[in-house]
Amino acid sequence: MRMLTVAAAQMGPIQKADSRAAVIARMIALLDEAKGKGADLVVYPELALTTFFPRWYHEDRGEADIWFEDAMPGPATQVLFDRAREHGIAMSFGYAEKTSDGHHFNTSVLVDKTGVIVGKYRKIHLPGHAEYDPERTHQHLEKRYFEPGDLGFPVWRTLGGVLGMAICNDRRWPETYRVMGLQGVEMVLIGYNTPSVNSQRGAEGPEKRLFHNRLSVQAGAYQNATWVVAVAKAGDEDGHHMIGGSLIVDPNGEIVAEAKTEGDELLVHACNLDETAFGKSTIFDFARHRRIEHYGIITSQTGAVPPPEA
Ligand code: CDV
Numbered sequence: 001m002r003m004l005t006v007a008a009a010q011m012g013p014i015q016k017a018d019s020r021a022a023v024i025a026r027m028i029a030l031l032d033e034a035k036g037k038g039a040d041l042v043v044y045p046e047l048a049l050t051t052f053f054p055r056w057y058h059e060d061r062g063e064a065d066i067w068f069e070d071a072m073p074g075p076a077t078q079v080l081f082d083r084a085r086e087h088g089i090a091m092s093f094g095y096a097e098k099t100s101d102g103h104h105f106n107t108s109v110l111v112d113k114t115g116v117i118v119g120k121y122r123k124i125h126l127p128g129h130a131e132y133d134p135e136r137t138h139q140h141l142e143k144r145y146f147e148p149g150d151l152g153f154p155v156w157r158t159l160g161g162v163l164g165m166a167i168c169n170d171r172r173w174p175e176t177y178r179v180m181g182l183q184g185v186e187m188v189l190i191g192y193n194t195p196s197v198n199s200q201r202g203a204e205g206p207e208k209r210l211f212h213n214r215l216s217v218q219a220g221a222y223q224n225a226t227w228v229v230a231v232a233k234a235g236d237e238d239g240h241h242m243i244g245g246s247l248i249v250d251p252n253g254e255i256v257a258e259a260k261t262e263g264d265e266l267l268v269h270a271c272n273l274d275e276t277a278f279g280k281s282t283i284f285d286f287a288r289h290r291r292i293e294h295y296g297i298i299t300s301q302t303g304a305v306p307p308p309e310a
Contacts, residue, residue, distance in 0.1 A: 011027075028080060046192050048191065057141060067096050106146045106149075107120060110158070123146065127143075128140030136199040171213075182286060191231050195242055214245070230248075247259075
């Protein structure tokens with residue numbers, strides 16, 4: 001059996017005024033707890049180092065650079081890398097990345113047990129808008145602050161299995177999982193920040209948001225016979241509430257662990273990566289059952305084009 005004990009490290013709210021050092025101290029506390037519980041891998045949320053800043057409008061785009069890291073590890077995060085290496089624990093977390101040539105991405109990294117970054121993913125499905133939108137109950141300016149990821153959906157052979165990453169809104173898109181599924185992914189790591197209310201539909205509140213979270217993650221796991229670890233940043237950030245509901249889902253699509261709070265909370269599960277084999281060799285044996293001659297529209301077209309009305 002190929003066992004990988006994973007810890008989903010849900011984080012409670014991070015206020016605008018909280019320092020990187022204070023946040024990283026919380027991440028280290030979760031790492032220490034994970035060590036005590038035998039974890040091989042700790043997964044933190046999207047944009048784990050800061051508040052979910054895309055809700056704040058900076059007219060001058062350059063001012064938003066305060067939320068970005070231009071090195072990873074950098075001066076603030078080195079202690080986290082050091083502690084993970086001392087514990088011999090791998091980790092994955094999200095952060096805002098500014099590259100040396102001035103590009104901005106919503107990024108996550110996968111760090112192995114020796115503290116080496118083995119994988120990097122840049123969020124592809126950026127939600128929201130680029131300009132201030134007075135019609136919304138709150139802003140979601142990811143399209144203002146980030147460029148769409150340019151690395152595709154890679155997977156890595158590490159920790160005894162095949163691992164991939166996705167970020168928040170990506171989890172709602174079947175293409176995300178399928179592209180990794182076609183590379184044999186056995187565990188997908190996902191961080192998210194999901195406002196409890198749809199900014200364009202006030203009636204869509206936390207229950208519906210939690211339902212969509214489970215629905216997307218469970219479907220992605222089942223249809224690709226993979227483990228999925230989905231980790232929230234939750235609770236009230238400066239008056240803006242986000243759902244919790246972090247999940248670990250098995251390759252049957254069943255939830256094996258789910259967060260109960262909206263605070264810093266660790267979910268630990270020993271995942272047998274060999275459990276992915278049954279689905280991958282039967283109903284979702286892609287090589288035998290996929291009919292790519294009928295799928296061309298998926299990569300040749302973005303928007304839906306209904307037939308003309310009679
Ligand atoms: N951070 C996100 O990508 N949030 C989106 C919201 C805007 C719907 C999400 O998919 O949860």
